[in-house]
Amino acid sequence: MRYLRAFSTVIRLSLRGERPVPSPQTILSDWMKRSAELTAAALEAADAEGLDQAARRKHTLTTEGRRTNMETIITSVRFHALEEFPHLLSNFSQTSMTAIYATNVNDRFLISKLFDTLEAGPLREAVGKIASHLEAIPPIQDHANS
Secondary structure, eight states: OHHHHHHHHHHHHHHTTOOOOOOHHHHHHHHHHHHHHHHHHHHHHHHHTTOOHHHHHHOEEEETTEEEEHHHHHHHHHHIIIIIHHHHHHTOSHHHHHHHHHHHHHHHHHHHHHHHHSOSSHHHHHHHHHHHHHHTOOOGGGTTTO
16 A cells, blocks of 8 residues: 555656655765765876875875874765765664765765865866765754654
8 A cells, every 4th residue: 555655646747747855864965975975086187197006195284183194084075975974874863874974074074184284286186076965964953854
């Protein structure tokens, strides 16, 4: 019966030229995919500037009282977007949502610190796009009652 209701709703929306409202999980999943794309673009920009993986590892900064490097920061954000967040989203709960948003706060912080260390150019621009994107995570209130 549930499938019949869903099917009839889709038909009604289609006849009116409308589309179903995407679920909060779909919106967040799309945001995660874009995060991965932006991190890949930043790594490509670094490569284009002659910063291979070894050079990115040598570009260090101290945050939260510990040393880290460009490679770790960018690839951590990518790992979260491709692996950790989708796993948490597949086990949808308030706890999993809290973990996603808390991790994103840390990712935003590290990416912003990395951005501050970079010279003007394509790599800085690519990292800035990541920072802006992480800042624009779909609001948690959209997901809390799903």
